[in-house]
Amino acid sequence: MSRPAFPSTSRRRAFSSSYHYIRLSVSPPCADVLTLRKTMQDALLQTFGLLSANTYIDVLSLAEDGSEVVVRIAKNEAAKLLAAVAAFAGSPRLSVIKESPFLPSLLLSQPLA
Template sequence: MNTNYHYMRFLVSPKTADALSLRQAIQNALVQTFGIVGGSIYLDILWVAEDGNEMVLRTTKEDSTKIVAAVTSASTPRISLQKESSFLPALGSTSVTLDEEDL
């Protein structure tokens, strides 16, 4: 499956449920890291958790590395990569650890 899109799931701290504020924070981090031209990239925030501690965004594979570099160097809000994939449903899976009692 060949797609031009790349999907990324981030943890956000402090919690920010407003997609516009998150978009602005990412844009500011990109401009601060790469300048005006390097910071103008395509991205869409597809989902923000109700409590504001997670978000999913869509971008291109080429721009995904720029986004990670920029947001990890930004101070507020703290945005850290949780998972990434070129297949959006893959971001919804979570790994579950079983205790011995569950076996």
């Protein structure tokens, strides 16, 4: 029995990333990156304690008017940040717009048909 010359191409490769990207709205708008990072660390501290407050959060983009921010976080820490932001009552108020392991998908306002 002979094997085909080329392997089957029916397998798909899954996209693998060690980071997770989160797009957040900021209310009231805040144009200071350090204030926003501190707000996220305070949310993690309040929800999960001191150890989680030291989670590294990379601010990738901030809207000119300060109304939205995009952050990058380690994949295994993303769920904690999402929960902490939802539970945090401080100011400025952060709300999740979209989250994904694939950064360009945060730009889509509607799902592809």
